Amino acid sequence: MTFNATRLTCFALISAIETDARAAWIEVQAGHSLQLPENKKSKAADRLAHDRGLGARVADESLVDYLDFADAHELLLANKNLLGPQLLDSLSEVAGRLGAISRTRNRVAHTRPLEIDDLPLLHDVSQTLVRRAPDSWATTQQTLQKVSNDPSSVLGLTIKLPTDPIDEPFHNLPVPDFDETGFLGRAAVLRKIKRYILGSWPAISILGDGGIGKTAIALKAAYDLLDDPKSDFEAIVWVTAKNQALTVNEIERISTSIQNSLGMFSEAARELGATSNTDPIDELLSYMTEFRVLLVLDNLETATDARLREFLREIPRGSKVLMTSRIGVHKENDVKLDPLTFDESRALLLNLAQGRNVKLLQDLDEAGRNSLIEKLKGHPLYIKWVVSGVQAGRRPTDMIASNQLLLDFCMSNVYDGLGKGARRVLQSMQVLRGVRYQGELAFVNDLNATDIQKYLLDLMRSNFVSMTHASGYDSDAGYEVGDFAHQYLAGKQPVQDDFRSRVLSKNERLMELSLRMQRTSAQAIRRYDPLSVDIRDHHDAPAARLLVRAIRETKASHLDRAVQTCAEAHALSPGYYETRRVEGYIQTLRRDYAAARTAYELAVELASGPAKAIALYHLGSFLDVEGVEPWAALAAFSDAARLDPDSCAIFLRIAACQFVLGNYLLTLGSIAALIKKSPTSEQLELAFLLCLRSIVFGSEVALTKGDIAAGLEIIETGLALIQDFSQDRFGSISDDWLIHISDVCTRFSAASVGSSYLQKQTEGLAVIAQSKISRAAESGRVTGLIETLPVDQSYGFIRFRSESLFFHVNDLIDRRDWRQLQLGNLLAFEVEFDPSKGRSRARKVRALL
Structure with missing residues (x-):
């Protein structure tokens, strides 16, 4: 050794x-x-x-x-x-x-x-x-x-020291090359690797760029397990397929290196004592079945094949496989190795310089040393290579300026393993530098969600591309080509001009599409429209375009196709909340309410910032359908209002929920808050009618309960609020409601006998209500409740004072109201004597629902 x-x-x-x-x-x-x-x-x-x-x-x-x-x-x-x-x-x-x-x-x-x-x-x-x-x-x-x-x-010298007998597993671990400096940093990653090895995973991979330190940390973990009382391995076997070594001036081929997985299995079986000519995989699995073995396969990217994947599926219980590779092998628990921190890089550089007595590096001032460390990107092999070069008489700046040899060593065999599609995506990322998202990469490369996901996975497994998240932005993962990879590609695989032009042209089209959709979604009037698609940034545009298509498909009644289109959009941008929100809308149309609710709730989870108010609004709207869950809807709308306190749409929905829940004063309070903002004419009309309904239904409930004070408070608050509306725009509709409010005041007055104060208050409120009726005198309109509504007939009877008045569907001002009518509904109408019947009947009937 x-x-x-x-x-x-x-x-x-x-x-x-x-x-x-x-x-x-x-x-x-x-x-x-x-x-x-x-x-x-x-x-x-x-x-x-x-x-x-x-x-x-x-x-x-x-x-x-x-x-x-x-x-x-x-x-x-x-x-x-x-x-x-x-x-x-x-x-x-x-x-x-x-x-x-x-x-x-x-x-x-x-x-x-x-x-x-x-x-x-x-x-x-x-x-x-x-x-x-x-x-x-x-x-x-x-x-x-x-x-x-x-x-x-x-x-x-030959190392020989008196030692105590120790009980340790059989092993063939080599002396680690980090002896020169000691093992530096990465304590958390080391603990994670050992936890995985001692856990339930049969196979663990340490992945990273060439020279990032995969072999070092695997060796450190294996050596630590030799002395770990929690480890019960009976053997730790190390096999490496390393086939080249980097020197200052060249990449040296190792002629005796293992070339494939079969060679690795043969070597491992030999280390465990195999001597026969049987299949080395069978023999190795036999040893791993009989004994608890930790098999460490180093530099696996040079020996990945179908035999290896088959072997990994058959690892016996109790034995484990730890792999280091530049490329993921599939079917294993990955540990991605990141570069060293600045402090770790500094310690490595200084220790190497001192250990090798490299005066030039030892004597650098702090600013010069820090600048050099920044350029070395936390890459252990890069640091060692530069120190070796300076030790051999070269300048640090020359080593960094001419680092193609290092890049070839770290990246070339990985690039050779990429397929055509993955290479095309990688080249597009060379053109569009920085963090890029799945949707925009699919757009510029004319790929569907399935293909772009496959190619990005290949690129991540090769460590050309890493996954990242834009802090505080959204839950979508971004993808970025590493500095080492960019340098290698620029030198060895430069982008051709025609491909660059195509990518830039597609990117311009994407930007135009994004701006057009953003302008549409930014309109305040459409912000909470279920048919409008909110777009946050250009990388949402490809998925948003699909969502617009899905909404068009619903208009053509192609609901199943629309769901599939939503699924494609979600696959492109999994963190884009609108893919779930639109899905919820479509599932509601399909009457799959369980799927709709799940989709809306997922949209809320995905949304952040201002978008969360939109997602909450649509969840609340779904829950509020037919008043099924108004309390849950109210909670969603209230959360949305805290995020967007200026939204009239949200406050209108809050008022509607409070009305359904019978909180009539709170309904009026929400309407008061709404009209202080900037509501549209449509929102004002809805708010005005809701105000009138709250006065009527709230006062009727209070009168039924005998709570005169509460009823009068509702009437007084509501009539005061009506002052803020322009009644002329609502015409006879408001007159009918006000007529009934005046009638309610009269009944409150009758119920207040014995209290002159309450009687005066009700009389005053009746006067106010009457004063707001624009055509009451000439219209002669009154109100009453539906008394009889025969099934499968087109007529009914209204209780008005002591009379029962007939009315026909054709007497309704709006015949669409007929399907909604139920016993006890409030109607406004005119009383007309019918000579042919010798009795009065109702005409010009309006439902006050």
Whole structure:
């Protein structure tokens, strides 16, 4: 096994410190006839047996060679009265870091990944010991000088330290290349990967650009699991299909590399002891069935084929597969590896520069260093490649300006695996830089939702494109080509002029369509119209165009086709609330009320900002149909009003809900709020009629309950509110309602006998009502309730005072009201004597519903 200079330097310093510590103990032991304590003797004997075999025997004094620094430190301090002051001072100085030293020693001795502080810690401890007691730490002093004068002097060393026997799974994990700096950052991602491995997922993939650090974090996770008590793996097998290596000047092919998945399976089976000529996949699955195996497949993008996908479907329970790849393999739990943070990039650059003694990078001022780090994009391989280039005599600016070699290494084999459709979408994203959305990419590439989704998934799996969200905008995912990918494509796959022109032309058409639809939806009068489609930005336009088509299809009674068109729009823009809102409208027309309600509720969930008021309004309108759920409708309208307090449409619907719920004073209050805004003439008419209905029905209910005060309050509030309307525009309709209000006041007066105050109040209200009747004197109109309405007949009878007056459907001013009439409905009419019948009847009948 080959080790790098960092690990070998750590070993050299640990070995030197322990040599000096053992020598100090031997000197104390010899001078005072001390014996090695039994616990230390037993520990050393176990290490001897682990090193040489169970039958090995040595003299007791030779067991000292199997003491580590922690053991020697403990023995010496236990006899501190026998130590010289300098030696005692040096041991006391480093006592607080003894635990850290032991952990570093274990990582070196047991070939575990080094941490970033391991080498600096050993350097500092060594220097402290030598400074405090140079005579006692002579070997350590010599080693420090040797390493300082010639860092390469450690390269010939063989790591061999006395170690305790450990119970660990079989493994063939290689020494990680991050030993040079220690494993940096990504603690949260590392925890997530280990949680997935120990969880229920049989296969986990670590995905990312070439050189982003996938192999490093996979190795770190695997090494951590060797010592994790929660892990029950009996073997951890590492197989890599890495087939090339990046140097400063070229991409070197690895001639012995594994070329396909069958080669990876064969290598894994061989590591587990297979010797037969049977199918390596069957043999590997057999081992993974009998033993709990963690199989790590590294650089899988070079060996992805049908055999691999079949293998992943057959992973036995208890065993797991961890993969690193630039391309997703399907059927696995993905962990996308993002670039390093700025601070992590800075630490990596500085550690490499210091470890390799690259003065140019060490001596950069803060501004220059920060500028360089920004240009390296948090890419670990890019950082290492630039440091190697500077170490070889090149300038950092030259390395960054001429980075095509790095880009080829990271991206070329991934691009070669893309299909024609995915490449076309990728090229369109080269033309239209920045975050782009599924709908607009489908539009400029003339693709349907199914195809654009497939191609974008391919691009994300290849890591050319990443998914992002515009903060605070909406729930639709955007897609963006990464900086590395853009640089690679610009150099190796530039966009042809004719394709660029076509994409830009299509994009211009999309912008024109968007502006036209935005102008339409922005009109206040159409804002809450169910047939108007709200559009937030140009990327909504392709889906909005489909929704307009769906609405046209409903007008042609093609409701099923309209639902399918909505589904296509939703697939293009899954986060666009109007795709659900229009679906709710269409499902209502289809009378599939359960589907309609679900669609409207999903629209509310998707909408944000001003759009949420629209979604809530339409949900409320659906719930308010025929007064089925007026309380839920009222809640939706109230939420919408808080978001859009200037909307007359919302306040009109709130007033209507309050009326249905019998909250007549609140109805009048909502109408009062509405008329202070800027209602249309149609909204004013509806509000005026609702005001009259609230006065009539509210006062009638109060009179029935005998609540005179409440009834008079409703009448007084309503009549005061009528002052704010121009009654001339409503004509005889308002007269009929006011006639009945005047009659109600008369009945209130009769019911108030015994209270002169209430009688005067009702008489005054009756006068006010009469004064607002424009043609009462000449019309002679009165009101009454339907008394009889025979089934399947075209006539009925009205109770007017003590009479029962006949009326026919042809007597209705608006014959469309006939279908709505029920017993007890209020009607306004004129009384006319019918000579042929010898009795009075009703004429010019108006339903006051």
